[in-house]
């Protein structure tokens with residue numbers, strides 16, 4: 001590996017962090033990378049050019065406004081199967097709620113979602129509290 005190659009790998013990681021929305025696409029496209037390695041700069045470039053073509057062809061907005069309450073149910077289901085998935089706050093809450101309805105304990109939920117017990121308990125108390133408050137009023 002040359003110094004020039006090391007610099008370019010570092011630049012790629014800075015430009016395209018692990019939460020980049022096109023990372024899964026670039027990873028699938030990059031067939032010549034080592035298992036577990038980041039996609040190469042050539043495959044990143046191709047991925048971004050392909051994405052840009054779709055934006056132009058379908059006249060899509062360049063910057064997509066994200067709905068912070070939108071829940072990608074497939075991402076939630078994958079996370080609930082134990083896959084490491086980057087979830088939004090709303091998706092994380094939905095995943096915890098789903099696993100809770102499947103009668104998993106907070107510790108089990110934390111293990112499945114690769115997080116810690118305290119954050120699961122905090123989310124569950126926020127989800128469960130409104131119901132118990134309703135019971136107290138009724």
Ligand SMILES: [Zn+2]
Pocket residue numbers: 029030031032033039040041042043044
């Ligand atoms: Zn590649």
